[in-house]
Amino acid sequence: RLHTAGLLERLVVDEAHCIISWGKDFRPDYLSLGSWRAELPGVPITLLSATLPPAMRAELLETLDLNPSELVVVQSGLDRPNLHYEVWPKLAPSVAADQVAEMLGDAADGEGCAIVYCHSQSETERVCEALLDRGLSAAYYHAMVDPEVKQLHHQRWLDGEVQVMVATSAFGMGVHKGSVRFVVHWTMPDSIIALYQEWGRAGRDGEPARCVLLYTYRDKGRVEALLRRSPRDLRPRVQRLLELVEICEDL
Numbered sequence: 001r002l003h004t005a006g007l008l009e010r011l012v013v014d015e016a017h018c019i020i021s022w023g024k025d026f027r028p029d030y031l032s033l034g035s036w037r038a039e040l041p042g043v044p045i046t047l048l049s050a051t052l053p054p055a056m057r058a059e060l061l062e063t064l065d066l067n068p069s070e071l072v073v074v075q076s077g078l079d080r081p082n083l084h085y086e087v088w089p090k091l092a093p094s095v096a097a098d099q100v101a102e103m104l105g106d107a108a109d110g111e112g113c114a115i116v117y118c119h120s121q122s123e124t125e126r127v128c129e130a131l132l133d134r135g136l137s138a139a140y141y142h143a144m145v146d147p148e149v150k151q152l153h154h155q156r157w158l159d160g161e162v163q164v165m166v167a168t169s170a171f172g173m174g175v176h177k178g179s180v181r182f183v184v185h186w187t188m189p190d191s192i193i194a195l196y197q198e199w200g201r202a203g204r205d206g207e208p209a210r211c212v213l214l215y216t217y218r219d220k221g222r223v224e225a226l227l228r229r230s231p232r233d234l235r236p237r238v239q240r241l242l243e244l245v246e247i248c249e250d251l
Contacts, residue, residue, distance in 0.1 A: 003040050011040060016047035017193075019063050020056045034064045050200060051193045078196065082203045083211055087251045090216040097127070100184055101134035103212070104164055112181030112209075113157060116166045117198055119187035119222055127186055128166040141167040169194070178205030185213040188248065190223050191240035215248040 002008045011033075013019070018027040037045055045064070052060065061068055090096055104114050116131070118124040121142040128140040139153040139162045156162040158177060165171060169189065183202040189195050195213065203209030220241065227237050 003043065008040060008043055010044050010046060011037060012046045012048070014048045016049040016060060017052045017056065020052075020059050031063065037064055051197050053193070080200075080203065082206055082208050083199065084208065085199065086210065086212045087215050087248050088212060090214040090219070093126075093130070096186070096214055097130040097134060100186075100212075100214075101131055101136055103210070104131070104136055104182055104184075112179040112207075113160065113162075113177065114164045114182035114184065115171065115175075115180060115198075115201060116164060116184045116186055117171075117189070118166060118168055119219070119226075121168060123187065124166050124168055131164055131166065136164050137162050138164040138166055141165055141171045143168065143170045169198070172198070175201055176204065177201075179207075180204065181207075181209050183209070183211045187219045188213055188215055188223065188244060190227060190237065190244075192244050192247065193240065195244060213248065215251075217245070217249070220245050 013030075013033060019030040019033065037043075045066070047060070047064075060066075061071075088099070091099070100116065104116075116127060116138075118127055121144055124140045124142050128138050131138040139156060141150055141153055145153070153162065153165070154171075157165045180202045183199050185195065185198070189198065199211040202211050223241055224238060227234060227241065230237075
């Protein structure tokens, strides 16, 4: 009815990489956006994404039945000068917890907040407990936490009552807080795209922030095992994981 009345001016798709069937944050419901566009002739469409490599663009355009010759593509650089990227050798869990707790001391002293990303739900709770034992103010967040508890933890983190959120990738899209001074990956994610997406939650106020990945080759097997549990095409996903491993090994 809005379209018939001439009141629908534009269709905007944020996080457009979620449309890609082999993308990091694929959402099946996003596939219906192609039919939406067909039912709204003449309405311009804007697609926004911070992580859409050229190889994924073709599938995106095909899914939405878009003609490349009719598009205007605006692409900016990925570099954010206020972010400092680091890869640390991942040591024994207790030593790694000491290192991370020492680094996050500034966040605990009120100099901003932090996110620590973990591989699994159980790891999230273990790392949170380790940081609490070391005197940090921390909470955990993953898909199996009661929704009301998740909302409470999220709100306390937003309000500054909790300085460190220890989370799986479930603590993802929609997370926007300017004063994130640290983003730490306790275990590497499954691709450079995922790493950049999650590191990108740091320093959104333009102030300096540190992004740290704790790396050990042993974690490659853990991440790949999780990928193999998915019904989606494994080959491109393993290839992206190996690209991340190669970068970490070079550093």
